[in-house]
Amino acid sequence: MERFQFHPWGRKGGSHGTLGETVINPDTPEAKSIGKIVDALRLEPGMVVQILTPSGGAFGDPFERRTDLVLRDVLDGFLTPAEAKRQYGVSIIARGKVDERATARLRSRPARGTVPEFDFGPAREAFEAMFPPKMQDRLIELLQDVPPSQRQYWKGRVVTELQGRGRRGRKDDLDIAEPAKA
Numbered sequence: 001m002e003r004f005q006f007h008p009w010g011r012k013g014g015s016h017g018t019l020g021e022t023v024i025n026p027d028t029p030e031a032k033s034i035g036k037i038v039d040a041l042r043l044e045p046g047m048v049v050q051i052l053t054p055s056g057g058a059f060g061d062p063f064e065r066r067t068d069l070v071l072r073d074v075l076d077g078f079l080t081p082a083e084a085k086r087q088y089g090v091s092i093i094a095r096g097k098v099d100e101r102a103t104a105r106l107r108s109r110p111a112r113g114t115v116p117e118f119d120f121g122p123a124r125e126a127f128e129a130m131f132p133p134k135m136q137d138r139l140i141e142l143l144q145d146v147p148p149s150q151r152q153y154w155k156g157r158v159v160t161e162l163q164g165r166g167r168r169g170r171k172d173d174l175d176i177a178e179p180a181k182a
Contacts, residue, residue, distance in 0.1 A: 003054035004036040007121025014058025015087075016121035026050040061115045063089040063107050067098045130162055 008017035022041075024032045025048050034041075043049065070090040073079045081092040091102035120128070139158060143151045 006124045006127070008054055008057040009121075010057035010119035011059045012117065013061035013064075013115035014119065015062070016119045017055040017057040018052075019123075020054040021052045023050040023052070024048070057119065062087055065090075067100075067103060071096065071098050131159065 003017075004020045004022075007019055010016045020036070022034050022037055024030075024034060024043075041049065065088055067090050070079070070084050070088045071092060074081055074084050074092050075096055079087070084090045084092050085106065089103060089106040091099040091106060093099045093102075139155060143154060146154060
């Protein structure tokens with residue numbers, strides 16, 4: 001259920017996937033996104049629940065995808081011509097054809113830069129910036145002495161405290177909620 005908060009990873013140039021979502025009464029003025037269902041969901045008669053599953057992250061440089069497959073996605077309504085141009089470097093012209101010369105120009109831009117090894121998505125990147133690896137390692141060390149049934153609780157306390165501070169954490173910040181040894 002982590003995929004309601006953190007996007008599935010993209011790899012070798014592929015973008016991250018989409019998040020999951022639970023919506024009560026979708027497509028109505030009363031629509032409400034409730035995140036993940038933690039325990040139970042109480043509904044009134046006539047209420048509708050929509051659960052959207054996360055998508056997988058993409059793999060590979062989108063500018064290397066075959067142009068005929070990008071065109072097929074446009075014709076099938078999965079992409080607009082503008083999205084095909086921006087996301088895949090494929091120029092679609094009237095009558096549903098690929099402009100090969102314009103596509104070659106788009107795909108040869110030196111300004112594209114290097115292809116990232118991973119795309120973790122904005123939520124994971126913000127979390128990692130706030131909760132750096134050395135701090136995560138220290139928390140894992142502390143949690144080893146805590147009963148397994150309490151570990152998630154204490155980890156949640158630390159993360160909530162850091163989010164409340166609105167700044168990058170430091171290893172010594174863990175003194176704020178060091179769990180009592182049981």
